[in-house]
Amino acid sequence: MVYYLPRTALRALAPAMSLLGLLAPGAGAQAPTPAPLTPAKILADAPPGAWRKVAPENLLMMTLAGGGRVAIELAPEFAPAHVANIVRLARAGWFDGTSINRAQDNYVVQWGDATEAKPLPAAIVANPPAEYERPAAGLAFDALPYRDAYAPRIGFVAGQPAAAEGNIAWLAHCYGMVGVGRSNAPDTGTGAELYAVIGHGPRHLDRNIALVGRVIDNMGDLAARRRGTAALGFYADPAEREAIVSVRLAADLPAAERPAYEVLGTDRPAFAAWVKARANRKDDFFIRPAGAVDLCNALPPVRKAGG
Template identity: 40%
Template sequence: MKGGRPVKPTSIALALLAATASAHADPLEGKRSSAEILAASASEDWRALDPENTLYIALERGRVVVMLSPVLAQDHVAQIKALAREGFYDGLSFYRVIDGFVAQGGDLFETRDVKTAAKTLSAEFDERAPEGLGFTALPDADGYAPEVGFAASLPTGYDAASGRAWHLHCAGAIAMARDEGRDTAGTEFYITLQPQRYLDRNLSVFGRVVEGMEHIQALRRVAPAETPEGDLGETILSVRVAADLPASARAPLEILRTDAEIFQEYAESRRNRPEAFFYRRPNHVDVCQLPIPVRRREAS
């Protein structure tokens, strides 16, 4: 009854239909999803990984591809490449794998001598931003840095007041472990399993896993053994610089350029997702939750 009179069933049905329709989220008109943006990208929006700055970590589970920084922490980049070329890591292990924290690998009991690499490194926690850093800032506020964004497609922090920059401990970051002294890093490295931003500017990040992170995540959890006879974790079969392998053995990967115009639209599509699934859009994206796409290069 409505106002003392009966209501037709069709009127009730239409009202219910209208209520149901209004309960659905609306897409953002004129905005493309991240998938649509990437599908429409041009070849110049991508860059091939530089073989001289690409590291392959071979595990029994599969191969892990690490993109090394071409702009920051260059002494650490040179160190890991020198150690790889010595074969230093071959047959060693990921001996410290802590759930939700890091997977640390190297020579736990210091059984091997360093040949061409340095025994220890000076810290590169942050450094004066070099010419050509190519920092693309995000407008979103960050709790750990005055500004965050990307340099060479790697998550990066920047302090305009001091002119200093550093790479961030997002998931997949690779850095050198150290003792309490700031200049005690040498051979032991770790890969973050989840973002560990409180470590920023306390250790030197020099790259990031761009393929095969599932192999790192699947490593058996293990604490450092007390003796060489203890559980040393899963074996590192080898670590190689991609440039030292035949072209046919390299992963033909490309990464989205964060200095390309399309990146701004891509970042916005993650900040305010336009798909109809989303009822609330925060107008914010965390730098570590903005994955930089990597794809296999098409055969020419």
């Protein structure tokens, strides 16, 4: 009853250790000739101009008590009032000493002031508008030519996963996207309570919450946190919360301490080639290319600048 695919005769090529490397993105790049055009090889061969530098004004660095250093690229194109609040909070050092308070499996990790009583700086807009979507006009929307369950059009804007319908565009809740917690009323999220997506993209939140950016480094420091056992994944014991040492805008750090990242430009030929290769894997491991890729599985690659 089982449908057997044709077997290949590649086994002699497979060293014993490759059993452990079985899921290697681009592992085939080490395979004997002819070298397949893997996603990894496309990245390695991409010219410097294929990479876009992350502006230090849009780069938020969060240092955790355990040593983690999470990098977030902000998306002011979509949620300017929320991003402005977050920048003000960072500049005021407001997040310092707050904590990670929630880790709900296959959903979100959330951080901010656990007491909800810490006063906000005077400059904070207490009720920013509901920046959940915006006109598509004026955005450079690099479309992805594949189907999506949630939207008729998908792609990338300024390196962030996005979707559109008619003349409206919005950011998409993919793994690693950062959003602003809010209460039931749409204007109740100040930016003082943030979350990052840690599971399969909960895209039903799209157009319902303000997304403000994407984690571009050390996402594992958030995603690997022990799940909370109280309702919604909150930590039952305050001791389980990890303290946030600091949240700073990279632009505000001394030049010597300023991290620098590059993201593969979604308007560049190398990105198009990378997406196509991810959708049509052809290395020695893959038997049947998918022929497509989900929006959240095509997030632009990131590297340390100069790397």
